[in-house]
Amino acid sequence: MSYDNELYQQVILDHNRKPRNFHEMENATHSCHGINPLCGDDITVYLKVDEDEGVVEDVSFTGSGCAISKASTSLMTHHLKGKKIDECRVVFNEFHKMVLGEFDPEKQDHHLGKLTLFQGIREYPSRTKCASLAWHTLVGALDKKTEGISTE
C-alpha cells in the first residue's frame, strides 16, 4: 500500500475551484439529492434524458462539499454528457469498484478516462464516499429515487 500518490492533483483542484456544469437545470427530466454526512457534502444532480434514444443529453449539479466530492461531481458531469444510459451505468460500476480498490484501471480495460484520477482515494476508505456520492446520486436520478441518497 503506497501513501505517496498525489490525490490532490491540479485537475481535481481546478474542478473544485471552477466546477463544470454547476447550475440548476430548468427542464430536467431526472434529478436526485444526495448527502454524505461525514463531510457534510450535499449535492443535487440534474439530467436531461432522451428516453427514446436512451441518451443522457445534459448533466448538471448544484451543492456544496469537500474538494473531492465537488471535483468528482464536476468531472462526472463532464464525462457523461452525451453518453448512453447503459454506458453511464458501466462507468458507475467501474468508478465505484475503483474507489473501493476492487478495480484497477491500470491493469484492466476501462471507460473512465480522466476519472482514474480518483484512484488514490482507495487509500482513504473513510473518504471514498466523498468521491462516489456524485455517482450514487446519478444512479438515484436515473432510477427516479424520490427519497434521495445518503452515503450512510
Added chain:
Amino acid sequence: MGDANTVSTENPCIDVDKIRADFPVLSKEIGGKPLIYLDNGATTQKPWQVINRVSQFDSEEYGTVRRGSYRLCENSTRLYEEARQKVADFLGAPTCHEIVFTSGTTQAINLVAHSFGRKFVNTGDEVIISNIEHHANTVPWQVLCEEKGATLKVIPVADNGELIMEEYDKLLTDKTRIVAVNHVSNALGTINPIKEITRKAHAAGAKVLIDGAQSTPHMKVDVKNIDCDFYTFSGHKMYAPSGIGGMFGKMEVMEAMPPYVTGGDMIMQVTLEKTTYAKPPARFEAGTPPISQVIGLGAAIDYINGIGMDKIFEYEKSLLDYGTRLLSDIDGLRIIGNAKEKAALLSIYLESAHPHDIITMLDQDGIALRGGHHCAQPTMIRFGVPATARASMAFYNKYEELDALAESLKKIIKFFS
C-alpha cells in the same frame, strides 16, 4: 498565561527526545515521511513502559480477579487493586473504594445517567450541561430527560470559547438534579471553572459530574478540592490501553445508587428470589473486568508521575503558546476557541479548504490530525462551522512538529486559493 510572542523554545522543562524514545510509534514513517502525531485528543500513543508491563502481565502473571483463592488469582487481584489505588492517588480521591473501573468516559457517564438518573431525576426535574460537551456528555442526558420528562438546560458559550457563567447562575434552580460539564472541551480546549461550577451547583442542591476525558492526561486533578460528586476519565487518552477508564464517585452518593449493569461480582448474595448488591465500587463492576488493561492503566499513571504533571502542564502550555503564535500569523486561518485558560489544543478552520481535505492533505505530509465535528456537533453549530481540523498536543510533541504543521497548512492554503 504567557505572552505568545515571548514563547521560549530554549531549555524546555522536560527532555522531549528522551521521552519520544519511549514511544515506539513516534519513530515510524508514513509514506516515507516521519509521523507527526497531533491527534492526542482522540487517543494517545503508548510508551514501552505500558506495552511491556501489559505484555509481561499477560505472559507471566495473568489470572482472573476476585474469583479464586489460588495464588495466581490472588496476585492478579492484588495488582488490579493496586492499580485502583494508583488511580485514586492520581485523581486525589480520598479512598480507592471511590474509584470505579469502566470501559472509559462514555460508559462512566452512561453509568451515572442510568443509575443516578433513574433514581433521582424525575418528571419536571432539570439537568444542566454546556454547549461545549462532546456527545458522550450530551446524549446520555438527552435520553434520560426524554425518558423521565425532565428538562435539559444548556450553559451557553461566548465567542472566545468560555462558558458564560452569569447564564449558568440563572439556569440553576431547586429543580436542578445534576450538572454535567467537561473539565476541558475536546473541540476548543477551554479549561472550564469546574470548582466554581461545582460550588454553585451544590448550593442549589444539585450533584455534579465532571467529564475529565481531556484533562486527566494534561493537568493535575484533585477531586477532593474540586468537590465534584463524579469525575470520569478514559485510559486510552492518557497513554494507557484502550478499553479501560473509569470514574471517581463520592461514596455517600454512590451508595444511594442502584446498579447499572448487573451480573457477577456486583452482588452480595443471590437467591432465585432476590439479590442484594455489593457496595461500590464492586456494585458497578459487573462481570470480569478488562484486567490487563487495568494493569496497563496503572503503568501509564506511573509513567506520567515519572515525568511529573506540573512539568507536563508547563511544557504543553509552551507548545500551545508556540503553536498559537505560529498559526495566528497565517492569513485565511482561524483558530476556533481562544479561552484564557486553555489546554494544548488548536481547532483550525481554513476559509479556503474543507476540513476533510485538509486532513487528507496533511496526512500526505505524514501529519495526523483529527478533522470533523469531534463528536461535538452542538459546539460546531454554535461557532458556525461544519467541522474543524484539530491539532491536539501531548508532552511528546516538539516545536518542530508545529513548524511542520504550519508549513503544511500554508501549502494547503496556497493550493486551494
